[in-house]
Amino acid sequence: MTPAQPLGLPAPLDGSIPQESTIGAEHRAFSLYVHVPFCSIRCGYCDFNTYAVDDFGNGVGLDSYAQDAIAELDFSARVLRDNGAPARKLHTVFFGGGTPTKLPARDLVRILQHAIDLFGLEDNAEVTTEANPDSVTAEDLQVLADGGFTRVSFGMQSAVPEVLEVLDRTHTPANVPKVVQWAKDAGLQVSVDLIYGTPGETLEQWVQSIKSAISYRPDHISAYSLIVEDGTKLAVQIKRGQYELPDDDLMADMYTEAEKLLSSAGYRWYEVSNFSTSPQTQSTHNYAYWKNQDWWGIGPGAHSHINGTRWWNVKHPVAYSGRIRNNQSPAAAREILEPSTRDFESIMLMLRTVEGVSTSYLQEIHGEALEPKLQWLVLQELIDSTELANGRVVLTFKGRLLGDAVTRELLPETE
Amino acid sequence: MSPLATNPPVPSATDPAVIRNFCIIAHIDHGKSTLADRMLQATGVVTPREMKAQYLDRMDIERERGITIKSQAVRMPWEKDGVNYALNMIDTPGHVDFTYEVSRSLAACEGALLLVDAAQGIEAQTLANLYLAMENDLTIIPVLNKIDLPAAQPDKYAEELAHLIGVEPEDVLRVSGKTGEGVTELLDRIVELLPAPEGKADAPARAMIFDSVYDSYRGVVTYVRVVDGRLESRQKIKMMSTSAEHDLLEIGVISPEPNPTKGLGVGEVGYLITGVKDVRQSRVGDTVTSSVNGASDSLGGYEDPKPMVFSGLFPIDGSDYPVLRDALDKLKLNDAALIYEPETSAALGFGFRVGFLGLLHLEIVRERLEREFNLDLISTAPNVIYDVVDESGETRRVTNPSEFPEGKIAEIREPMVACTIIAPSEFIGAIMELCQSRRGIMGGMDYLSQDRVELRYRLPLAEIVFDFFDQLKSRTKGYASLDWKLDGEEEADLVKVDILLQGEKVDAFSAITHRDKAYSYGVMMTGKLRELIPRQQFEVPIQAAIGSRIIARENIRAIRKDVLSKCYGGDISRKRKLLEKQKEGKKRMKMVGRVEVPQEAFIAALSSGEESKDKSKK
Structure with a gap:
């Protein structure tokens, strides 16, 4: 399955x-x-x-x-x-x-x-x-x-x-x-x-x-x-x-x-x-x-993303071929992302990378609530204090192991 | 044998000589409601078509639990030897929480049916109510029910009953509420044996309130038994405990639906409607008289309801607080014993400290709040009232562990109860062990029959409010029955145990316990919480403390891995859904400092059932 x-x-x-x-x-x-x-x-x-x-x-x-x-x-x-x-x-x-x-x-x-x-x-x-x-x-x-x-x-x-x-x-x-x-x-x-x-x-x-x-x-x-x-x-x-x-x-x-x-x-x-x-x-x-760039996914079940529109193809190869051979889109369904969802995804994905997320971007999302969150994360040794001084939130080694906990702390509210 | 009454007496103009007022004393499940249904049918008050099983128990919860919370009164015609009688059957609650209500119902009667399951024999609560009836000089008619059951032992239990009330075994009636066998004989026996009510017809009116029910259409419906004089429709009446006056909008009898009458005379039982909206304005035990030329002395016996058990009720969703407040306001209209005041808990938010007559009352109120008002509630561990005397000699009433004084304490007094336990004699050891572990002192022991024994203990109320009854049942294979009544207060060496999460006190878990039990409470609660609270990003110490002294400690180790490292490729939506779900989960957590505590942990830690399960596991 x-x-x-x-x-x-x-x-x-x-x-x-x-x-x-x-x-x-x-x-x-x-x-x-x-x-x-x-x-x-x-x-x-x-x-x-x-x-x-x-x-x-x-x-x-x-x-x-x-x-x-x-x-x-x-x-x-x-x-x-x-x-x-x-x-x-x-x-x-x-x-x-x-x-x-x-x-x-x-x-x-x-x-x-x-x-x-x-x-x-x-x-x-x-x-x-x-x-x-x-x-x-x-x-x-x-x-x-x-x-x-x-x-x-x-x-x-x-x-x-x-x-x-x-x-x-x-x-x-x-x-x-x-x-x-x-x-x-x-x-x-x-x-x-x-x-x-x-x-x-x-x-x-x-x-x-x-x-x-x-x-x-x-x-x-x-x-x-x-x-x-x-x-x-x-x-x-x-x-x-x-x-x-x-x-x-x-x-x-x-x-x-x-x-x-x-x-x-x-x-x-x-x-x-x-x-x-x-x-x-x-x-x-x-x-x-x-980095939420654009990509087209070819083939059964493949996922695509073009600037906030995501879709995914039908999964079964026979269904897929049927669509393609009829000159129809093989997409099964799609979603059009709200701005807050795009922020959610960016933070979720980039926080896991060595580049991390810029504090100014997070500031736009969280406003005054950001500072205490960051202080807590530094105190818990989950994010790197040197990187933070350079304006970036980057996971420490311990933070990588607890990456989802850090992410949950920094995600925007969605509907 | 009697046919249906040919010429039933007219309410308000009934000669007291043909009135018979009685109630039924029975244990839960001994078939009181079924027998009452049969009598309603046999007297023609309810036709078989109208028959709703257990007609008298109106509320769904009562029906499901097979118990009667609120008593009511039904007037039934019955003809014997050519004389038409009016029988008033007054339904009584069967649980210890409602002893006072029982006593008022008994005071409205001249006789009582002592109804006992022919397969089980008498139970402690029934015995307690029987003694209450005997103290009130009621004539007792012993009846064995469920004689149709294969397991019935009518001869054995007839002997037991006869022995208890001092009659011959053959005087014990044998009936089956299920098949109807023996019911007409029973009705005849009521007419023969029970005395007619006596009262002064020309004296100022005096009627005793034995029940008071809020009806959303009609306001408060008050059930009374007229002792002297008469009450007339449209007259002005006075409640003697408060001197409050009301217009009598309607007066009547229940048969089995309300039938308005011109009035009620000596010995009659019926209902009053005055338009008041709160049962507190029409209290059980109070005496009703007329405003003009009223009686000067009340009938006596009135007591204010005394809540004995307190618990904090908090909505799981904090935004439900106003719903909870409105719901309690509504329940209060129908429950004079329910008291509450707002309470704030650091851990649980806004809620109410609620006082109850006992544990069953607590459970019923909680269930009604959840069911009728669609609320999800956390109730904190129930506790009793303590009188705490500080060094300066000042006494404080403590109904909540958070009110327990921090400083030096001169003396603490706790409420005591006198318990009666009836069980097969093989369980004497198990019962004694349980009672001793609950700080009980034995008062005596008597054999009711060769293999059934009654044990009497004096115990602190606090020791029986939590899970005593469950424990008693499980140690006696369900055979023991329990009755208790308040029995003064006693000085005790009590302390408050606090539970700290990462150094922060969680008020919801604080408890007042005997010093000897503080340690085991601390170990139990910290152990439970260690299982219930998920691992956090940091180590969380859980401590139990008396004042600043730590008596037990557990640690929740820090979680070390909390990251999904799977290759999702371009399927970002799936990954997002997972994190959204995690985030939703986080929202349902209560924050204690930085510690995330799931709601379920509060519920599980505070529920008594869970504790006994834990015990059996260990």
Whole structure:
């Protein structure tokens, strides 16, 4: 099962977006997300929109995906133009899933090249694809690099077979260093994703995973904590008592170990879950999300955002293809954000980053109430006092662990 | 056997010789209301079609709990041996909280049916009311009910009843309210055995108020029993306790709906309507006379209602305070015993300190507030009134732990009760253990029959207001019954225990306890709060203190991780919804200093039920 989508407002079938949403677009970056909803098997913890099926019937499947994605690209270019958006080159492109590398590498390149033909690409733009360490070859990676990709993100999750088994991950840990090296050889930047807090995982096993990841010297490491979502296989297993949820204190210890090992190996945090070797190797695409830039999401269930208008596509590939092939917007629903909601989101997202949020912005929202809040947060060592003196609210290490508590304190009131 | 009355006596012109006034003394669940229904049917006052089960209990809460809070009086015609009689059945409350109301109902009667479940035997409260009836010289007709039950043991309990009131076992009537068996015999027996009322027809009018009910359409409806003289419609009447005068707008009898009459004569029972809007202007126990040429002496026996148990009531949503105030004002119209004054709690906000006759009264009022006025309430742990004498010899009444003086105290006195407990003799040990743990002193013990025993204890009221009855029931497998009445005051070594969260006193959790129990209260409450309060961003010490001396301490460890670190990609809405939900949750917290305390923690920490659950877990 995949997560319930938000309710939202009806989205028009012609894909049109409110005129206000295109105002000032020249000052905002424009990015592309391509959702590839195919996987070899469904992992027990995963609640993303993905299917362990290659052929859905009705002529919809792995083979038809690139054609439909290209059709939505054409649709997106037309909608933006017709609704008054100026032409903008792509700032970043990100292929996620699912497992994008379930598609032949040349299909990924074909989609990317079509997007570049339509919009153009900024100089030195970041173009990433996610990849499974087991299903990608040195040749694939070379094809991707030659076709315009600059970065690959491997779903490593753990170096410990027992932990991977709980997660239902099929890859062999030994494959990870191999694919990382291939990607480097092809000239790609490399990121690896890790997950901590898998049921049964010990602190030692987690330390082993981080040390392994560091030893492969990727440019970027993400460390996400496992969230058990309703409706996943893992949630059922926990409910049945097969697994036990990890304790929050253990999770805190794991994050603390990760911070120690990563920083001493030269990886610096730039967002609660993301670490990189330098500012140049941070994920620009991530920042586009966090800074509320514009992006179009291609593919089943993909989310888009154009200046305060968000929409999300229908989830099922057959429904998605049906819409696209009828020249209709695949959007399931949309929401148009109130200014206070946009503030809410900005604070929620940016507070987690090393840039933080400016005090002057918070001042506009909270007025006189801000000062005592900040004093309290400094007193509790949740925000950095030096940064505060420079007019920015930035989480301390302790503040990162209690990031949601800090955020709740600083969020605006919404209806 | 009697058919329906052929020529029922006319109200206001009824010869006292054909009047029979009686009430029914019974324990909850022993079938009083069902039997009353049968009598209404047998006398033709209610046709089967009109029959609403348990016709006399009007309020929903009463119906659900199977108890009668407010008594009423129904006039029923009955013919025996060619004579037409008027029977007045006066319904009485069956719970200890309402002893005074019971005593007034009894004073309006010449006789009482002692109704006992043939499967259970007599219970402590019934026994207490029986003694009350005997003190009032009422003629007692013993009746065993529910003889249709397979578990009925009529012979055994007939003997018990006979032994109690000094009759022969075969004099005990056997009826079934359910099937109607024995009901006509019972009505005949009432006519035969009960004395007719006596009074001076030509003396100034004197009628005793035995109940007073607020009706939103008619104002206060007052139930009276005329002792001397007569009351006439449209005359001016006077309440003798206050000398307040009212116009008698309507007078009549209930049969079973109100029937206006010209008046009420000696021995008659009926209702008055004067247009007053507050039951306090027409108080139970007061004597009604005529304004002109009225009586000079009242009938006596009037007492002001005395609230004995106090609790703070606070709306969970602070903006409901005006709703709570209006709701209490409305309930007061119908409940002369309800008193309250505004109270402010640092932890719970604005609310009221409310006085009740007892715990049942508290529960009923709370339930009515929640149900009829749609309020969500927190009620603080109930406490009693203390007289605190300071060093200068000045006495203060303390109804709230927050009023407990900080300085040196010369003496504290607490109210005492005399308790009667009836139970199978196998539970004597368990009962004695419970009473001793509650600072009880045994007054005596008697066997009612071979295997049933009555125990008498003197206990502090404070020790029985919390969960004594629940504990008694659970230690005796539900067999014990309890009755209590106030029995003076006693000096005691009492202290106030405060609960501090991060050094800040939380007034809602303060309690006045015996010094020997202060420690266990402190340990219990700090332990409970540690479980109930979620971990905060900082360590939170929970302390229990007497004055500045800490007697118990727990720690809530600081939360170390409170951040969602999941890859949400472009699905920002989902992430926002999660934080919005968290933020909503935070709004429902009460702030004690910087500590966020969920409402549920207050409710759970203050509820007595939770405590007994905790005990059984440990």
